[in-house]
Amino acid sequence: VRPGLVLRTDSLIALPEEGRAALRALDVRTVVDLRDEGEIRAHGADVLPDGDTRLVHLELLGLHPGPPAADVDVTALVEASLPESPDDAARDVYRMLVRDDVPRAAWGRLLRLLADDDTGTALVHCAAGKDRTGVFAWLLLSVLGVEEDAIEADYLASNGAYADVLPRELEPLLAILGDLEKVRPFAIVDASYLAAARAEVEATAGGLAAYVR
16 A cells, blocks of 8 residues: 555644645645534634645534534433443444444545545544544555554554544533543544444445445
């Protein structure tokens, strides 16, 4: 696999000039933002390397449409939607990311986009660059025939790479749940999360080859 054609990062909302210069040096021509519109409104739009960079927005979750109504108990809604185990909640997110129609359509569009020569070097990100982007990196590298051990090692590297990003991204969830243990699984990546996505693809499509057709 030729390196340097697809990059995985966290969001570019705080990209400094030296970061922009680094992306220009890598000839990044397309940025793909996997965040929802509500996330973009809440945290900010990407700072692009230059005015010629193409920005593509592919929404996956639809979980951030805007502020809730004043009479809605957000804490109760979130807690009711979570499984008893916080780790199961994280695994459920990964299953959803390969099972539900919206993300599946987005993955197909993204794979076609990257196969287009006009796309050039692409940078793909979500908020922290570890879950939505991590699932896509697994799909892409698997399609390209990269060994699972190498894919998993790249995925698990997120645990050290994004330590300064996660507090910002998880603050809203911590404010709702008020319990660090309930939030902890969303602050890390774990091999079992990716295994849950892989098993879901096997169960629903019969394997990766059929899934990406």
